Amino acid sequence: MKMKTQRQNILLLIFLMASIMGYSQVKISGKVSFKNKGVSEVNVTLKDTYDGTTTDAQGNFSFETSEKGDHIITFTHPKYENIERTVSIENQEISLNVDLKEQISEIDAVVVSAGSIEASDKKRATALLSPIDIYTTAGADGQISSALTYLPGVQKVGGTEGLFIRGGTGTESKIFMDGSLINNYFSNSVPGIAGRDQFNTSLFKGNIFSSGGYSALYGQALSGALMLESVDLPDESTYSLGVSPIFLNAGFQKLSDNKNYSYGATAGYSLLSLMQKVFNFNTDFVEAPQGFNGDLNFRFKTKSGGFFKYYGMFNSNKMGVRSESLEPKYDFSLVKLNGKNTFHNLSFKQKFGKYLLNVGGSYSYNRSDLHFSTETNDIESNRSQLLTDGNYLNFKAVLERKINRISALRGGFELNNTDENLNFEAVQKHYKDLISSAFLETDLGFSNALSAKIGVRAEHSSFLGKNNIAPRFAIAYRLAKDWTTSLAYGLFYQNPESKYINGPANLGFQKSQHYIFQVQRASEGRTLRFEAFYKKYDQLIKTFNINQDKEQNQQTQSALNNNGYGYAKGVEFFWRDNKKTFENIDYWISYSYLDSKRDFLNYPISLQPSFAAEHTLSAVAKRFIPEWKLGVNLSYTYAKGRPYYDIVSTFEDGKAINYPRKEGRLKDYNALNFSINYLPNIGKKDAKAFPVFVLSVSNILGSKNVYGYNFSADGSRSSAIVPPVNTFVFIGAFISFGVDNTDDAINNNL
Amino acid sequence: MKKYLLSFALAFVSLTAFAQAGYDKIMAEKIGRIEVCKTSEDFQALANDFQRIGSKESTKWLPAYYAAFSYIQKGRTLMRDGKMQELDAIADQAEKQLSMAQNLAGADNAEIHLLRKMSYSLRMMVNPAQRYMTDGARAAEELNTAEKLEPANPRIALIKAEDVYFTPEQYGGSKTKGLEMFKDAQAKFKTYKPKTGLDPNWGRGEADYFLSLQAEKAK
Numbered sequence: 001m002k003m004k005t006q007r008q009n010i011l012l013l014i015f016l017m018a019s020i021m022g023y024s025q026v027k028i029s030g031k032v033s034f035k036n037k038g039v040s041e042v043n044v045t046l047k048d049t050y051d052g053t054t055t056d057a058q059g060n061f062s063f064e065t066s067e068k069g070d071h072i073i074t075f076t077h078p079k080y081e082n083i084e085r086t087v088s089i090e091n092q093e094i095s096l097n098v099d100l101k102e103q104i105s106e107i108d109a110v111v112v113s114a115g116s117i118e119a120s121d122k123k124r125a126t127a128l129l130s131p132i133d134i135y136t137t138a139g140a141d142g143q144i145s146s147a148l149t150y151l152p153g154v155q156k157v158g159g160t161e162g163l164f165i166r167g168g169t170g171t172e173s174k175i176f177m178d179g180s181l182i183n184n185y186f187s188n189s190v191p192g193i194a195g196r197d198q199f200n201t202s203l204f205k206g207n208i209f210s211s212g213g214y215s216a217l218y219g220q221a222l223s224g225a226l227m228l229e230s231v232d233l234p235d236e237s238t239y240s241l242g243v244s245p246i247f248l249n250a251g252f253q254k255l256s257d258n259k260n261y262s263y264g265a266t267a268g269y270s271l272l273s274l275m276q277k278v279f280n281f282n283t284d285f286v287e288a289p290q291g292f293n294g295d296l297n298f299r300f301k302t303k304s305g306g307f308f309k310y311y312g313m314f315n316s317n318k319m320g321v322r323s324e325s326l327e328p329k330y331d332f333s334l335v336k337l338n339g340k341n342t343f344h345n346l347s348f349k350q351k352f353g354k355y356l357l358n359v360g361g362s363y364s365y366n367r368s369d370l371h372f373s374t375e376t377n378d379i380e381s382n383r384s385q386l387l388t389d390g391n392y393l394n395f396k397a398v399l400e401r402k403i404n405r406i407s408a409l410r411g412g413f414e415l416n417n418t419d420e421n422l423n424f425e426a427v428q429k430h431y432k433d434l435i436s437s438a439f440l441e442t443d444l445g446f447s448n449a450l451s452a453k454i455g456v457r458a459e460h461s462s463f464l465g466k467n468n469i470a471p472r473f474a475i476a477y478r479l480a481k482d483w484t485t486s487l488a489y490g491l492f493y494q495n496p497e498s499k500y501i502n503g504p505a506n507l508g509f510q511k512s513q514h515y516i517f518q519v520q521r522a523s524e525g526r527t528l529r530f531e532a533f534y535k536k537y538d539q540l541i542k543t544f545n546i547n548q549d550k551e552q553n554q555q556t557q558s559a560l561n562n563n564g565y566g567y568a569k570g571v572e573f574f575w576r577d578n579k580k581t582f583e584n585i586d587y588w589i590s591y592s593y594l595d596s597k598r599d600f601l602n603y604p605i606s607l608q609p610s611f612a613a614e615h616t617l618s619a620v621a622k623r624f625i626p627e628w629k630l631g632v633n634l635s636y637t638y639a640k641g642r643p644y645y646d647i648v649s650t651f652e653d654g655k656a657i658n659y660p661r662k663e664g665r666l667k668d669y670n671a672l673n674f675s676i677n678y679l680p681n682i683g684k685k686d687a688k689a690f691p692v693f694v695l696s697v698s699n700i701l702g703s704k705n706v707y708g709y710n711f712s713a714d715g716s717r718s719s720a721i722v723p724p725v726n727t728f729v730f731i732g733a734f735i736s737f738g739v740d741n742t743d744d745a746i747n748n749n750l
Numbered sequence: 751m752k753k754y755l756l757s758f759a760l761a762f763v764s765l766t767a768f769a770q771a772g773y774d775k776i777m778a779e780k781i782g783r784i785e786v787c788k789t790s791e792d793f794q795a796l797a798n799d800f801q802r803i804g805s806k807e808s809t810k811w812l813p814a815y816y817a818a819f820s821y822i823q824k825g826r827t828l829m830r831d832g833k834m835q836e837l838d839a840i841a842d843q844a845e846k847q848l849s850m851a852q853n854l855a856g857a858d859n860a861e862i863h864l865l866r867k868m869s870y871s872l873r874m875m876v877n878p879a880q881r882y883m884t885d886g887a888r889a890a891e892e893l894n895t896a897e898k899l900e901p902a903n904p905r906i907a908l909i910k911a912e913d914v915y916f917t918p919e920q921y922g923g924s925k926t927k928g929l930e931m932f933k934d935a936q937a938k939f940k941t942y943k944p945k946t947g948l949d950p951n952w953g954r955g956e957a958d959y960f961l962s963l964q965a966e967k968a969k
Contacts, residue, residue, distance in 0.1 A: 041791070043798035045805065050776045052802045054795035076801075078843060107839075130880055235883055524835050626920045682921065 026089050029062035030096040031055075032075055039077065039100060047072040047084075065089065079103055108448045109406040112474040114486035114518040114531070115213040115224070117151055120206030128527055128576065131206050133586075137620050138633035139673030139698050141730075143197040144207065145186070148226070149637070150618040152531065152572035152590045153211030156639045156669055157611045158707035159721045161186035161195040165211050166533060167568030167596030167612040168223030168512075171497055175226045176218065177204075178309065178347040180362035181416060182228075183392040187291070187317050188339025188368040192710070192721045193283065198293070198315050198341060200266075205231040212514045212533055213488030216439040216455030216472045217398060220416070222494045222512040222537065230309060230345075233262050233299055237738055240266075244732030245274045249293075261300030268293050275725075283724040287320030287336060306350035314342045322375070326712035326719060330374040330382075338369040354402050358412075361395040390420035406445025413438045420498055424556070431498045433463035441472070449478035461495055461509070468493040468509050482523045488516040496541045500601075502558035503546065510562065511538045525580030531572045540564025540600035544656040545649040557602060560656065566598025566606065587621040602647050604658040610708065613639040613669070631677045641666040646711040646718070661715045666706050671699040691735040698728045773807060777948050781816065784823070784952055790831075793824035797843070804850070811855035811862075812948055818847035818865050819952070825872040837872045844869045860900035861950045864909060867892035871913075904938035908953045911935050915960065932960045 032042045038059020045052035051065040052073075068089050073096070075083040080100040087094050119129040134140070140147035145163055148154045155164040162170015175185040177199075189195035208227040218225050234253045242249045251266025273288035275281075295313035302308070320336040327333075347360035367389040374382045398412035414437045422429040441455030455472040474488035493509040501507070518531040542564050543557035576588035594614055599606040620635045646662035675696035681687040699705070708721040780799050787793050797820035804813030821844035825837050848869065852862050870889035874881045896906050911931030917923025936957045944951050 041794045041798070043801060045802045048806055050772065050803055050806060052798075054798045057791075078839065130877070132879065524833060626918050629920055 024091065025064040025066050026068075026091065026093065027062060027064050028073070028087070028089075028094045028096075029060070030098065032059045032061065032098045032100060034080065034100040034102065039080070042075055042077045042080075042100075045074045045076070047074055075100070079105070079108065102448055104405050104445065104448060106405055109445050110449055110451050110476045110478040110484050112451065112453045112476040112486055112488065113484065113520060114474055114476075114488035114516040115153075115211050115514070115533070116208060117211070118206070118208045120208075120229075128529070128574070131201075131204065133622075134201075134207075136622060136631065136633055136675075136677070138635040138675040138696060139637070139671065140635075141696075141698065142201060144199075144201055144204070144226070144228070145197050148209055150588075150590060150620050150635060151209065152529075152574050152592045153224070155592075155594070155611060155613055156616060156637055157642075158669075158705065158723055159192050159194060160611075161189060163224065163226060164611045165224040166535065166570065166592075167566075167594055167598075167609065168535075169609075169611060172221060172223040172494065172512075173225060174218070174221040175228065177228045177311075177345055177362070178230055178360050179217070179227075179358060179396050179398065180345055180347065180360045181220075181392075181394045182343060182345075182362065183364040183390070183394075183418075184341050184343065184366045187315060188337060188341065188366070190319065190321055190335045190337045190370065192707075193319075193321070193724060198313065198343070199228075200295075203230055203295075203297075203311070204228045212535065213472070213474060213490045213516045215453070216441045216457040216470070217396075217410070217412070219414075219437055219439075219457050219459055219470070219492070220435065220494050222492050222510060223535075230311060232307070232309070233259065233301070234264075238736050239738055240734065240736040242268070242732065242734045244730065246270055246272055246730070247732075253297075261298075263296075263298045265296045266294065275728075279725050279727070279729070281725045282722045284322045285319060285724075286322045286334065287318060289317065289319040291315060291317035302350075304350070306348060309347045310345070312342070312344040314340075316340045324719065325374055326710060326717045327374075328717075330376050332375040334371075334373045334375055334380070336371040338371075340367040341365070356400040356402075358398045358400070359396070361393070363394075364390075364392040366390050366392075384425055385423070387423040388420065390418065392419070393417040404445070406443070406448075406451065408443045409440075410442070411438075411440040418498065422499075427502070429502065431463070431501060433461055433495065433498070435462070435495065436460050451476050459493060459509075463501075464495060464508055466508050468511075479519075482521050484520050484522075486516075486518040486520070488514065488518075490514050496559050496562075500541060500543050500557050500559040502556055505558075505560050507541065507559055508539060508562050510540050510564075512536065513538075525578045527574070527576045529572075529574040531574075533568075533570060533572075535568040537564070537566035537568070537598055537600075540566060540598065542599075543601045544658070545602060564598065564600035564603075566596065566600060566609075568594065568596035568598075568612070570594040570596075584625070585621060585623045587619070589620075590616075590618045592616045602649060602658045603645075604647065604660055607645065607660075607663075608643050610642055610644055613642045615640040629679050629682050631679070633675045633677075635673045637669070637671055639669040641668045642708075644709050646709070646715050648715065662711065662718075664709075666708065669705050670701075670703050671705065672701050672703075673698045674700050689735050689737050691733055694730070694732050694734070696730045698730075699723075699726055702727045773803075773810075774948065776803060777812065777816075781948065781951075784816075784819070785955060787820075787823065788827075790824045790827045793820045793827060796820040797824065801847070804847075809854065811851045811859075814847045814851035814854070815862060815865070815950065818844045818851065818869070819950075821847065822865060822868045822872065825869075829872065829875055834876050837876050841869045841873045844872075858899055860896045860903050860906065863892050863896035863899065864903070864906055867896065868909065902938060902942060904935050904942045904957075905950065905953045907931065907935035907938050908957055911957070911960070929960065929964050932957050936961060 032039050032055050040055055040057045040059060042055040044055065044061045046065055046067060049067055051063055053061050053063040055061045070086060070088050073085045073087055075098050081103050083098055083100060085096055118127040119131050119134050120127050134147040137147045137150055148163060149156050153166050157164045160170055163173040164170050165173050175182050186195035187198050206229045211224045214225045234255050237254045239252045247268055247270035249266060249268030251264060253262060253264035255262045269292050271288060271290040276285060276288055293315040298310040300308050317339045318337060322332050322334050325331060325333045343364045345362040349358045370386040372384045373380045394416050396414040398410055400408055400410035402408050416435040418433045420431045437457060437459040439455065439457040443453055445451045453474040458469045460467045470491040470493055472490040476484060476486045478484050492512045496507050496510060513536045515534045521528045539562040541559040542561055543559050545555050546558045547556055570593045573591045578586045594612050596612040597606045597608055616639045618637045622633045624631045643663060643665055645660050647658050648661045649656055649658050678693040681690050704726060706720045706722055709718045710721060711718045783796055787796055797817050800813045800817035800820060804817060807813055821840050825840040828836055848862055848866055855862060867889045870885045870892060874885040874889060911928050914923055914931055915925055915928025939954045939957060
């Protein structure tokens with residue numbers, strides 16, 4: 001080849017190389033914003049090249065490129081939707097500003113939290129606590145219902161079992177397990193001594209406690225609801241043993257090799273007599289409380305992705321109480337209880353594409369056999385028996401469809417069947433009711449900062465022969481990074497309690513309306529919550545005492561009509577600091593103010609009810625000391641004295657009239673509780689057994705709290721209703737074999 | 751004609767070599783920044799850089815690996831500052847990158863399993879008491895898998911040493927045993943040879959740092 005062409009070729013090559021290497025760099029810069037605020041950490045990339053950069057704290061970016069021609073610039077960030085912009089790179093600087101759109105995510109989306117406190121593992125605004133927090137609260141005595149009294153909205157009422165929420169009675173709140181109603185969550189009891197939780201806390205992986213405004217999926221509770229969620233498959237097979245002076249229990253959980261199914265059982269026996277010998281009991285137990293309980297569970301996953309859970313339990317308890325009689329003719333009054341309860345729950349859930357099906361049912365049988373008598377000069381007389389037994393069947397099916405990542409529609413129906421018998425002297429009452437309900441609810445997520453929940457529930461009661469329809473509405477809005485606010489409104493209906501149905505009357509549903517407003521700030525380790533509520537009660541039942549000459553705890557009220565009404569309003573504060581301010585110390589403070597009056601049952605006029613205290617303050621603190629493998633828990637509750645009334649019924653001009661013979665205020669309630677749990681084998685990976693030793697002292701200061709008063713038939717004498725023992729000391733050891741079950745053992749008995 | 755072809759071939763080879771050189775150059779540059787990054791913002795920017803490279807080089811596992819590594823380092827920085835709330839989101843991003851890396855490199859890559867372990871450990875730190883049985887157990891499994899695949903890997907020895915060093919005595923940890931393991935890790939760093947100049951080679955500085963602390967104490 002000629003020299004000239006060779007040179008030309010080399011020049012061509014150099015020119016080619018030069019253009020590829022591209023001397024000239026062009027600067028591309030700009031700002032990325034969301035709602036007029038710069039966004040940092042956005043990845044700015046010139047697509048298909050290595051060129052790009054990350055936005056700074058103000059959202060500004062700037063980078064240089066030697067690329068030329070039409071290119072795409074991408075803007076990506078996990079919390080925002082990806083944006084692309086086409087640019088034409090020549091020789092001048094390019095400047096572009098971009099506005100981002102938020103990516104809707106389940107984790108960031110705001111959730112309705114008014115009236116709701118969740119104890120679970122999930123990261124949600126409603127999850128203020130984890131399950132272990134509730135169970136390790138000193139003074140909770142191993143019962144979920146007691147632990148809830150340290151949270152805002154729950155009143156401390158001693159002599160009767162139940163969740164007394166914001167001025168409502170213990171029967172105005174209901175407890176559910178995996179969606180199905182538990183008709184007898186508490187054990188049978190004698191008047192004046194509260195029954196206990198019949199369910200072990202270790203059975204549940206979480207719970208949602210609603211102090212008002214709860215979902216349309218639940219009904220028949222004027223005040224609130226506790227939704228318990230049972231555990232799924234265990235992590236491993238275990239055996240456990242619990243020993244203490246007042247009970248003995250043993251159990252096992254076996255997980256199949258393919259981890260597709262598990263089964264387990266526990267059995268236990270409890271007897272309080274040893275404690276009676278050591279402590280000075282207020283209550284004279286002529287027959288120490290004792291009981292036998294057992295439970296069975298079975299869980300399995302089907303091949304198509306469904307999950308079945310069965311749980312069944314049996315509990316029997318006995319006790320005999322002797323108290324000084326208020327009637328002059330007798331020395332003592334005796335009451336003996338023989339109670340039996342069995343509960344079975346079967347639930348099933350499965351996902352079908354966008355649909356989720358939840359079906360469940362429960363069956364309970366409960367029997368309470370109370371024998372009343374009086375004793376004079378060691379001779380028993382005036383024997384009477386109150387025998388109640390009930391069969392309850394519940395069924396619920398819910399179908400849910402996801403509309404998008406944060407919206408869903410769900411609907412279903414529920415059946416609650418009650419069949420009760422009551423025998424008291426000449427009275428033989430048979431009560432039957434089938435409540436059929438249908439409900440519809442939608443979760444609407446408009447953005448990560450705004451969501452709403454709208455629902456409606458309709459019920460029909462076969463006993464009342466009436467229908468009701470109840471709307472429920474709630475909205476949640478994120479004000480700022482850590483601040484959210486929630487509003488809720490709902491209408492709630494409840495049948496009159498069967499124990500008041502003792503005569504012919506034209507009755508209907510009782511009704512309550514809830515208005516709730518909440519503001520919450522949740523940041524790293526700290527939660528502050530403020531809630532204000534107003535509840536309006538209507539159509540509450542009015543009753544009349546049909547056998548007044550009897551001793552107070554054998555008097556029977558009978559419902560006349562639904563002319564009762566009332567209101568409850570108040571504010572609540574909750575502050576929790578989980579190891580943020582004080583090293584290793586987790587504490588929370590809860591304050592509730594309640595102003596409530598109602599005219600219901602045999603109240604002569606609208607009065608502050610005996611189960612509503614104006615001020616309730618609780619403080620709970622916990623510290624785990626790793627060096628000593630010791631957990632220390634402290635709790636304190638103060639509640640302003642509740643009112644008490646002695647209400648009598650008479651007939652005047654053929655009309656039933658109730659009047660307060662006596663009224664007063666109980667002394668303020670306070671109790672300081674302390675507990676420690678010692679886990680010697682924690683962290684030892686090769687240990688075979690994992691014991692937990694628990695020591696708990698309730699009411700250390702020995703405050704002589706009074707729950708109420710009993711009055712004689714003529715009202716001239718009274719006696720205080722007090723806890724069975726002022727200061728209760730519990731000591732116990734829980735050992736599990738097979739896996740580190742220290743969590744469970746703490747759950748079970750603190 | 752032959753000369754044209756030759757020069758054309760030359761140009762083509764230098765083009766692809768230039769492209770490869772471009773990848774090597776930018777990777778080396780960014781990998782070099784790992785030791786320099788201090789704040790969580792630094793590590794986020796580095797993670798973005800590696801993700802950018804990864805979008806272009808969709809057949810190479812190293813960009814995704816280093817992006818995950820940068821996210822994990824960001825998480826460890828936040829953890830040291832007590833900011834546990836963001837760790838789950840960071841672990842999400844890290845695990846996303848690790849899945850991509852694993853698809854390209856295969857399931858028998860010890861370095862990827864080690865990073866997975868570190869990601870699960872970050873998740874556990876959000877609530878150790880609650881997550882010990884779930885994320886803690888997953889982390890232990892990944893570490894085991896990594897160790898079985900490459901027993902001589904110094905980074906695996908380093909992370910094992912860190913775990914033992916930082917776990918409180920009551921839970922089975924030990925500062926003295928940890929320091930012994932750091933020595934072992936240091937020895938492995940001396941003998942281990944990464945496959946290429948871009949393969950993971952981090953961690954030597956950390957081992958040296960912990961052993962220097964002991965030397966300080968001894969003085």
